[in-house]
Amino acid sequence: MRHNPVKDKLKRGEPVFGTWLSTGDLLAARVLARMGFDWLTLDLEHSPIDWAQAAAVFGAIADAGGVPLARVPKGNHDYIKRVLDAGAWGIVAPMIDTVEQATIAIAAAKYPPCGNRSLGGSHHMLNFDASADDYFAKANDEILVVLQTESPRGIANANSIYSLPGVDAIFVGPVDLRAQMRAADGAEATDAEFEAAIEKIIAAGRTSGTPTGMHVMDPQTAIARATQGMQFIAIGSELRYISERANEVLSVVRTHDHQPGSVRY
Numbered sequence: 001m002r003h004n005p006v007k008d009k010l011k012r013g014e015p016v017f018g019t020w021l022s023t024g025d026l027l028a029a030r031v032l033a034r035m036g037f038d039w040l041t042l043d044l045e046h047s048p049i050d051w052a053q054a055a056a057v058f059g060a061i062a063d064a065g066g067v068p069l070a071r072v073p074k075g076n077h078d079y080i081k082r083v084l085d086a087g088a089w090g091i092v093a094p095m096i097d098t099v100e101q102a103t104i105a106i107a108a109a110k111y112p113p114c115g116n117r118s119l120g121g122s123h124h125m126l127n128f129d130a131s132a133d134d135y136f137a138k139a140n141d142e143i144l145v146v147l148q149t150e151s152p153r154g155i156a157n158a159n160s161i162y163s164l165p166g167v168d169a170i171f172v173g174p175v176d177l178r179a180q181m182r183a184a185d186g187a188e189a190t191d192a193e194f195e196a197a198i199e200k201i202i203a204a205g206r207t208s209g210t211p212t213g214m215h216v217m218d219p220q221t222a223i224a225r226a227t228q229g230m231q232f233i234a235i236g237s238e239l240r241y242i243s244e245r246a247n248e249v250l251s252v253v254r255t256h257d258h259q260p261g262s263v264r265y
Contacts (some may be wrong), residue, residue, distance in 0.1 A: 001130035004089055004142040006039050006067050010169055010211045015226040018069070020215070020237035021057065024049035028238045029057045033064035039144075041069040041234065044083065045094050051086060055123050058087035062127035069144060075105030077116065084109065085121030089128075090144025092171055097153040099160050106166040109145050111136060114166065144168050146232060149201055151180035158204035169232040170205055172198065172214035202229050 009016050018039035021029055024047060032040055042049065042057050049057075054070065061068035067090070070083035075093030083091060093105040107115035125135040128142065146169045149155060162170055177197065181189035189197075198214070205212035206229065213232030216222050222235045236244075 001134045001138050001142070002128045004067060004144060006090070007142065007144055007168060009038065010231055013211075013231070015213075015231045015233060017222060017233050017235055018067075019235055019241075022047050022237045022239045024053045024057060025238070026053075026056055026060055030060045030064060032238060033061040033066040037066070039067040039069050039090075041071055041092055042088070043071045043237075044079075045071045045073045051082065054083065054088075055086040058083075058089075059123065059127060062087060062089070067144075068127070069146070075101060075108070075147070077104070077108040080105060080108035081118055084117065084139075084143060085124055087123035087127040089142065090146065090168070092146045092148060094148045094173065095150055095154075095176070096147040096161060097151055098157055099164065102147055102161045102164055102167070105147060106145055106164060109143050110140050110166060114140050146171050148173055150176040152197070153180075155197055155200050155204075158201060159207060162204050162208035162210040167210055169211040169213060170201065171232055171234075172201060172212070174214055174216075198228075205229075 006016050016038035018037045021040055021042045040061050058068040068088050069090045070088040071092040072079040080091050091109055096102050111117045125132050145166055148171045150173045202212050211231035213230045215234040217236050222233045225233055
């Protein structure tokens, strides 16, 4: 059975850098799986991706030697069981604000006696190059469980949540965290307030020995967050890479298009 290298790196205190898959496009997943990212997360929370698409993407990433993860719509038994049985090597569970929510998500990702994941399926063992018996015996040690802290309530409960057995990493969704930090009158949190919240998350992670991380949009910020102490870091998405490169190309040709003597086709 294949081993999950992301778990090893996190345990050694090393940063891991991945990216987001927002479109569900199989070709994009196949290309990025060969680029050298530590992991790729398919976003089932905010994207209209069906289960057959998800299973194909997980398989393509695993066959390329990568680590396929899934952000589930909700950290409950049904969603987590479904993505793991479809072949994901781990889950990212959003909006974890309480110990109870965290406990449900962790249990759903683990077979008994550590959890309540139901035994079945076939895609998972194929993606780990394992027999069914081997997968059922070893999956609890290989599946990555990442919980998202995205609210002041989640930060208030951070020490208790991060200390739970079975939590491999904590992940910040900065857009949702900023939104949840809005004042009653709708005023946005200042940059200083937001950074103070991030520092609380990192500190709670250090206290519990649980790696933390977040989604950023460029490599410079990724390095800065890793230097700050974060380990599980997402950089952009395939959709962002397409958009940014297209904008770069268009900015050049549109500028040239308006120069005297430019050729039009």
